[in-house]
Amino acid sequence: MTEDEFDLLDELYFVQPYDYLQETLNWSEDRLLDTLDSLYRKAFIKCLSAPDDELFGAINILENGKEMLFLATKKGLMAHNAL
Template identity: 45%
Template sequence: MTDKEFDVLDELYFVQSFDAILEEVELNESELAEVLSALIGKGWVKCYNDRQAEMPIASNDLGKDFATYFYLASKEGLLAHNGR
């Protein structure tokens, strides 16, 4: 796990918008989108259309506009984050 991935996961213990994560980490928008994409690919983060986080978006259905989604660390992501 990279330092950037660790910092982003640190913000995802609760459902967070892209903008809320961006305010807390030292990354620009494109870097954050890249890290979130990698974390989603690893299965460490789930992506949602809304804050209620009822149905995650399948990774193959994700568009390029990461700023419109909400994010939450998965169980696997929390274990990886805490095991570091």
């Protein structure tokens, strides 16, 4: 797990929208979207369209991530806490 992935997972113990993550971490758009995409491909986060509406199927975070909400998965939390 990279340092960026670890720092981002710190913010995802609760459902958070993209805008909150951008404001809190103060990262570039590319850095945030790339890190979200990396965590998603590892199944460390899930994507939601609303607080209780998880998205399934093909998800393109690089194109649509700004409209999504994110939450760490159990696998992501376990990996985060193991470090």
